[in-house]
Amino acid sequence: MRLNTTPKQDGFFMPSELAPHKCTYLLWPERPDNWRLGAKPAQMAFRAVVEAIAKHEPVVLGVNQSQYSHVLGMNMENVSIVEISNNDSWIRDTGATMVVNGNGEMRAVDWGFNGYGGMVNGIYFPWDLDDMIAAKMAAIENVDRYRTDDFVLEGGSIHSDGEGTLLVTEETLLDEGRNPDMTKEEIEAKLIEYTGVEKVLWIPFGVYKDEDTNGHVDNICQFVAPGKVVLAWEDNPDDPQHERSVKDLEYLENVTDARGRKLEIVKIHVPNPITITAEEAFWIDTVEGTFPRNEGDRLPASYINYYNCNGAIILPVFDDPHDEEAIATLQSLFPDRVIEPIYAREILLGGGNIHCITQQVPKV
């Protein structure tokens, strides 16, 4: 059922991704104008992510009808294959944001979605199927649904600590392609109303060249505990990422969260610059209206785009000298979680990474 109240009114809030999950949703990549070689290499990488998560919790994998039989035939353990028509596979951004209350109840928030900027700076057209994914997830999970017809948001542009604080970037939330007629204060009020938090922290920047998403927070910073975050970092002052990370650090050092805590900040260095090769670009269908991916384009690679599932962290790695440090840092932050590194270049080539392709359903 669609509800006409808000989560805040009804006593619901967005839990931390670190809280226990019932399951994880993903979508199967397919569109050949974004994923090279008919998405086959990306599908192999997605499958690795699915199987890594399925070792730790159930996975629900949504696929277009065209790929249903193929994916079903993989007979993957702990993975349900459901039909969810989609324009692309970023369920972090298009799926439901589940909210919970203190009585063990769950509901879905179904944000308006416009392909990362609509007719202003969206990255594909149309996005009609993607805008229905949250409703379909709510239906499969059999939960009631809040819908924001008048407010556009992608799930990858918010992080919740589960204790009243939401983390966002100004770059994305104030982008002219989302909610151009709303002030920052109005946007903040919507976020509070629909995630049930008390305070929003506005980091200025996302990762350099994260142009698809206009700098989603889930590539630059995430909570590792209430009051504690990891931040994508670049030492080299000549790299454009450096100044962005510095500005974000300054912001984070000078705020307190909803509980009045100063934040502890752990830096995780980004990999060396990664660019699209000629061969990679060649096998992407050129389509007018789809965000182009050309030879030499720098990719927004970051370790921060990892996913927290039950008992594990699914971490993108890049065959880069910084991989080991990222693994070691996260292992020290999460001694009780298994770190599952997955070579994720094929996902990055499509414009996002492991966090962008996952969406948790909390356990209530």
Added chain:
Amino acid sequence: MRLNTTPKQDGFFMPSELAPHKCTYLLWPERPDNWRLGAKPAQMAFRAVVEAIAKHEPVVLGVNQSQYSHVLGMNMENVSIVEISNNDSWIRDTGATMVVNGNGEMRAVDWGFNGYGGMVNGIYFPWDLDDMIAAKMAAIENVDRYRTDDFVLEGGSIHSDGEGTLLVTEETLLDEGRNPDMTKEEIEAKLIEYTGVEKVLWIPFGVYKDEDTNGHVDNICQFVAPGKVVLAWEDNPDDPQHERSVKDLEYLENVTDARGRKLEIVKIHVPNPITITAEEAFWIDTVEGTFPRNEGDRLPASYINYYNCNGAIILPVFDDPHDEEAIATLQSLFPDRVIEPIYAREILLGGGNIHCITQQVPKV
């Protein structure tokens, strides 16, 4: 997960439809070559069925993407709208037959489906989407799945009493379009293996002119309790239904069930002959390869095609003098269930009735 054993081997069996349900699945009708006026009148009738069931137990309504937003917007209480691509809406025949064991576990049987007779006498082409519906239902219910690649069966051609006896018609099960290379004994062995019963009762005939299904049992006879059935009856010896009902009665009077019981048989008279009007036939798209529905064709109308949901019976009625008797008979057989009569001519025009468009998931 797809399993390579059988329900019988694993200790699973098909419960009675009268046992408690978790929910009921339906599919939304759409194809204009079977349903007049773009399926709009049929959709109104299906909606009445959905809402009648939803008063008594949760409904999961599968729709093609093309109708998703429309149906979601109805915001029906106790109804989840999920995407299930389909060729037509007979989920009794295409959905999973759920089987259970004594430990509260459930699994799905995913029968081969070939559009009611394949290239021999199937009623539409292709049927590829319909053959995937049982797998999708199993995925949404998150249960493992048995699949019979080498055996074709529609769910409407079997009834289980939940105590070891299965009811079928020879007309359908021995039809040359289903399993032409199997003997009756081989077919019976498959039925026993996959429904977990001990004995199959072979009624000779279905309802007169039930040509789409070649005489499914669910239009002629069903269990009202173990050892007790209702049978579609026609008094008039000049009506072709009379001889069919007499032959079936003779068979039923002379068999015992798996527990050795003689059957008690309650007759329910069919409505007066119903034929397709010129206006009804006019608004159906003519398509080569789809079973034609022409002016004057007699329809296989029967009250037996009712559905047992939790605490209720959803009964097709036809604005016919026999309606009241059918209601009264069923109410006397089920004093604790609400009888929900629904005017079902629009469903009948498509070739089936309320039982054909429903599929239960048992409560375990």
